[in-house]
Each structure stands twice: as structure tokens, then as C-alpha cells.
Amino acid sequence: MRLLNSLNLRGWLLVGTAVCGVVLAGAVATLGSSARAGVALEERKLPMKFNWIACEPNCRGWVSAVGIITADTPKDFEEFxxxxxxxxxxxxxxxxGGSVNDAITLGRRFRNLGLLTTVGVSLRGGQSARPAVAPEAYCESMCVFLLLAGKKRYVPExxxxRVHQIWMGDRADDAKAASYSAQDLMIVERDIGRLAKYTFDMGGAGDLLSLALSVPPWEDLHELDAGELKLTNLVTTDLVADVLPHVDISAPAMAELAPKTQARFGAEPEQSQPAKSTKTAEALVPTGGVAAPAPATQK
Structure with a gap:
């Protein structure tokens, strides 16, 4: 069996971590309707795109990274x-989320550049509105490990x-019924090892791996609460100004995307209603690349 790395053939996926956002000081971040929220949701299910959001003269601007990490994403970032x-x-x-190994490659590039990270929906603004970042958004699966690549990391309330186990993307829809070879198990263990090394290299805690790897693909994604975000070292600052200077936290007029879920350890849940599973990284989306089988370990 092949390990599929491009999104049109699905690839290795880890599903998890939510998204954060911020709004520039003085800006009114208004999406205006649930339809706009739906557009934002669909964009994060497409292959990742990078855009520079300029907000001079009052701030430097930032990079908007929206969508699923595919085999083409590290190359696309280099071009950007x-x-x-x-x-x-x-x-x-x-x-x-998206491809495990491609997210690791991209995350290491982020760290080499000394980038800072947060999560949210970037809003360009208009002629009379300043660019802003809406605080209610999602960072799931390997997006969590891109968040971890930031030298400083901020997550709004x-x-x-959200996190989930690594699994073979072509068998995640019905993981219990699928069959697996010894080669498949070798690939799983190899990639867990790579992800563990990356996590510690980025300054993450073992609790992040423990949380993610305890949630099988047939369960809902686990949403990290404020205590877990600190426990896993995903958050390094409580100040938005540490990652986006001259900003203020303000929730825009945006439809509620999903309820919070119960913590796996730590605080009690704020709501008893569980969120639906959102294995969106497994969508069949053409990337323009051709998937190649994963190489076997050299002996």
C-alpha cells in the first residue's frame, strides 16, 4: 500500500487544533453575515494559500496562511x-490540517525565519476599513504543529x-473496517517519531503528542481548552501585541462556528454539547502534483 502525500489522493493527516484571531486597534472587523463565515470555512478546506496583508503605516502587516497543507505547500511558501x-x-x-511530513518541513522553515504565529481569519479591509484578523476561526490537525513553529505564539479566547491522531488519509473515513499491512504500521511509527522530534525541537510539550495520539479517527476532534494550550506549550504569550503590535481583541459579527468541547484533562467543559467531527483535511482537492509512494526505511 502506498502512503499518499498529495491531497487529491488524500495523504497522511493529523486532525486537530483550533484557530485564533485578533483585530487591529481601531478597526471594525465585520464579516456581516453567516454567508461570509461559510466562505472562510470553505477556504480553509482548499490547498493552502499565502498572502501578505499590509497595514502600514501603523503596523508591519502579516502573512495570511489559509487552507490545507499539501505536498505543494512548502514549495508554494518558498515562491511566496x-x-x-x-x-x-x-x-x-x-x-x-493536512500532510504530516509537509507540515513538518514548512514548520521548520517558519522557525528558521523566526516567524511568530497566531490563528484567525485575515480581513483585508477596504477603502475606509483597516485590515484586521477575526478571532473566531479554526486551526485543526497539522495546523497545530505549524502554530507550534512560531517563535512566539498567541491564541485568542x-x-x-483541535487535535486528532495521525492516520492514513485514504482509510480514515472507516478506519476500523480498513486493513493495514506491516509496511503501513512501519510508516505510522516512523512518522510519529518524526512528529515527536519536531514537537520537542519546536519547544512543545509531550502532552501535545499525548492528547493528539489519544484521539482515534472515529471520534470527534478534541478541542484544547485554555489550560491545555498552556500545558502543551502551544501558547507562549497572553498578549496579542507580542505577535501583532497595535492590535486589540474584538470579536467581529461572525456566526458561531462550533461549540467548545470537553477538556481531556484539566478544566471542566463550558458546554455539554460536543462538537461534530470535522475531518475536513481529508477532502478530495486537486493540488496539481502527483503523489508518490512513501520510501521504505533504509536498512
């Missing part, structure tokens, strides 16, 4: 960053950060 002075910039994430 060419000719730009991105060192120390902030990346605002809005993603449903309205964000939804």
Missing part, C-alpha cells in the same frame, strides 16, 4: 517568500484549536 523580508513576521493561520 521570494523577494520578501519575512524575518520576524507573523503568520495568521486558518487551516484544517475565541479560537478553536
Amino acid at each position: 517568500s521570494r523577494g520578501r523580508q519575512l524575518g520576524g513576521a507573523t503568520v495568521v493561520l486558518d487551516s484544517s 475565541a479560537a478553536h484549536v
Whole structure:
């Protein structure tokens, strides 16, 4: 069996972590309707795109990273960053996850550039409105590990950060009924090892791996509460100004995307209604690339 890395053939996925956001000081971040919220949701299910959101002269601007991480994403980021002075910039994430190994590659590039990270829906603004970041959004699956790549990391209270186990994407829909070979198990263990090394290299805690790997694909994604975000070291600051200077937290007029879920350890849930599983990273989306089988371990 092949490990499929491009999204049109589904690929290895880890589903999890929610998204955070912020609004620039003085800006009125208004999506205006649930229809706009729906558009934002659909964009995070498409292959990841990078855009520079300029807000001069009052702030430097930031990188908007929206969508699923595919085999093409690290290359797309290199093309986006060419000719730009991105060192120390902030990346605002809005993603449903994606390929494990490609997310690791991209995350290491983020750290090498000294990027800062948060999560949210970037709003460009208009002629009379300043650009802003809506605080209620999602960062799921491998998006969580991109968040971890930031030198400084901020997660707003309205964000939804969700985790899930690594699994073979082509068998995640009915994981219990699928069959697996010894080669498949080897690939799983190899990639868990890679993810563990990356997590510790980025300064994450073992609790993050423990939480993610305890949630099988046939269960709802687990949403991290404020205590778990700190326990896993996903959050390094409680100040939005540490990642986006001259900003203020303000929730825009945006439809509620999903309820909070119960903590796996720590605080009691705020709501008893569980959120639906959102394995959105497994959508069949063409990426323009051709998937290749994963190489076997060299002996």
C-alpha cells in the first residue's frame, strides 16, 4: 500500500487544533453575515494559500496562511517568500490540517525565519476599513504543529484549536473496517517519531503528542481548552501585541462556528454539547502534483 502525500489522493493527516484571531486597534472587523463565515470555512478546506496583508503605516502587516497543507505547500511558501523580508513576521493561520511530513518541513522553515504565529481569519479591509484578523476561526490537525513553529505564539479566547491522531488519509473515513499491512504500521511509527522530534525541537510539550495520539479517527476532534494550550506549550504569550503590535481583541459579527468541547484533562467543559467531527483535511482537492509512494526505511 502506498502512503499518499498529495491531497487529491488524500495523504497522511493529523486532525486537530483550533484557530485564533485578533483585530487591529481601531478597526471594525465585520464579516456581516453567516454567508461570509461559510466562505472562510470553505477556504480553509482548499490547498493552502499565502498572502501578505499590509497595514502600514501603523503596523508591519502579516502573512495570511489559509487552507490545507499539501505536498505543494512548502514549495508554494518558498515562491511566496521570494523577494520578501519575512524575518520576524507573523503568520495568521486558518487551516484544517493536512500532510504530516509537509507540515513538518514548512514548520521548520517558519522557525528558521523566526516567524511568530497566531490563528484567525485575515480581513483585508477596504477603502475606509483597516485590515484586521477575526478571532473566531479554526486551526485543526497539522495546523497545530505549524502554530507550534512560531517563535512566539498567541491564541485568542475565541479560537478553536483541535487535535486528532495521525492516520492514513485514504482509510480514515472507516478506519476500523480498513486493513493495514506491516509496511503501513512501519510508516505510522516512523512518522510519529518524526512528529515527536519536531514537537520537542519546536519547544512543545509531550502532552501535545499525548492528547493528539489519544484521539482515534472515529471520534470527534478534541478541542484544547485554555489550560491545555498552556500545558502543551502551544501558547507562549497572553498578549496579542507580542505577535501583532497595535492590535486589540474584538470579536467581529461572525456566526458561531462550533461549540467548545470537553477538556481531556484539566478544566471542566463550558458546554455539554460536543462538537461534530470535522475531518475536513481529508477532502478530495486537486493540488496539481502527483503523489508518490512513501520510501521504505533504509536498512
